[in-house]
Amino acid sequence: MCLKGLIVRTANKDDLPHVYAIEVSSFDRPYPYPYLEILLNLAPDFFLVAECEESIVGYVIALPRSDGSCHIVSIAVAPVYRRKGIGAVLLQSIMHTCSCRGYRRYVLEVEYTNVPAKRLYEKNGFKPLRNVANYYGPGRHAEVMVAEDYSYMADLCSD
Ligand SMILES: CC(C)(COP(=O)(O)OP(=O)(O)OC[C@H]1O[C@@H](n2cnc3c(N)ncnc32)[C@H](O)[C@@H]1OP(=O)(O)O)[C@@H](O)C(=O)NCCC(=O)NCCS
Numbered sequence: 001m002c003l004k005g006l007i008v009r010t011a012n013k014d015d016l017p018h019v020y021a022i023e024v025s026s027f028d029r030p031y032p033y034p035y036l037e038i039l040l041n042l043a044p045d046f047f048l049v050a051e052c053e054e055s056i057v058g059y060v061i062a063l064p065r066s067d068g069s070c071h072i073v074s075i076a077v078a079p080v081y082r083r084k085g086i087g088a089v090l091l092q093s094i095m096h097t098c099s100c101r102g103y104r105r106y107v108l109e110v111e112y113t114n115v116p117a118k119r120l121y122e123k124n125g126f127k128p129l130r131n132v133a134n135y136y137g138p139g140r141h142a143e144v145m146v147a148e149d150y151s152y153m154a155d156l157c158s159d
Pocket of ligand 1: 026027074075076077078081082083084085086087088089109110111114115116117119120121123
């Protein structure tokens, strides 16, 4: 996957230009850079990057909610690094982060037509909850997906 191995770690301010570049190459309506800064400031423990051969190749961002769930706000992998298992590692890493901080329900929105992302989520235990019409713009509907964590083990949460 990566010559020197994949590292997943919490993001810092210096990573944001790289995260933004991936965001722009992944979405037709990317989050603005200042919004990424806000997300990093709001919940730095829940903003993870994947590093491969000293480059940022993907990221995942979650926000903890007062109802005990973690909202997965965004996940993306740089186009040339896709289909190498990095998205799955990022998703599982953020679920681990959330779980170890007491959030064992995960919620996200995905565009109905986004087959790669839906497959990734289904493979990791997410199930459709409801649809939200026009969430991504006129005629572009979202599916809200949820997963519950039944495998929490305190001794895996030392980090
Ligand atoms: C969705 C995304 C993060 C997946 O990242 P990735 O690193 O390519 O995913 P992985 O290699 O870990 O794939 C894990 C599983 O997801 C599914 N998957 C990933 N890409 C897929 C594709 N192009 N077609 C079908 N299934 C796909 C497969 O089930 C795959 O498992 P498999 O390889 O054993 O079949 C990546 O495609 C991406 O960045 N997309 C653009 C941004 C985006 O849409 N984010 C989601 C917003 S809700």
